[in-house]
Amino acid sequence: MSTLAKIRSLQSEDYLVLFTPMVPPLPKGNARMDPFEPLGRALSEHHKRIRHLPYGPSAGMTETHFAFLQRGQHAGAVVVVVCDHPNATSVKGNEYDNQRAFAQAALDQISSSQSTPDIPTFLVLITGNQAQRGGDFSEFEVVLRSDSYTPSALRQISNHMFGSE
Structure with a gap:
């Protein structure tokens, strides 16, 4: 079964874990809201159990992020966002390479874990x-x-x- 098919057929008890980089809002965006909160809200219209965890690109994968990748405890599917938009990557620490490293670390953790190798993992690339x-x-x-x-x-x-769509 493809990754998209797996995400579209998540069980009601599964969590969709959404990892998004901490980036500034777009110039005309809401400065009081995480810029990726609308993605979490939109996903929740399709699947009720969303866990949105921002990540600091320069900090990388933390124990909190690792904990949410455990199947049975949290993750039924994982979406990782990498924001290579000039508004985001111009901020020190948000460089593309740091975000790419986070995405790779998430995928590596899922692939190497005995309890999570079949978790569908989806990447969203904002360019x-x-x-x-x-x-x-x-x-x-x-x-x-x-x-x-x-x-x-x-x-x-x-x-x-x-x-x-």
């Missing part, structure tokens, strides 16, 4: 009209790209993931 770096994520079965992280773009990502 901001920059050169596509999808080749950096060839180990992910599904890489969905978007030019922006506006609420409407994030809703489209959610709808694509769950097949309701």
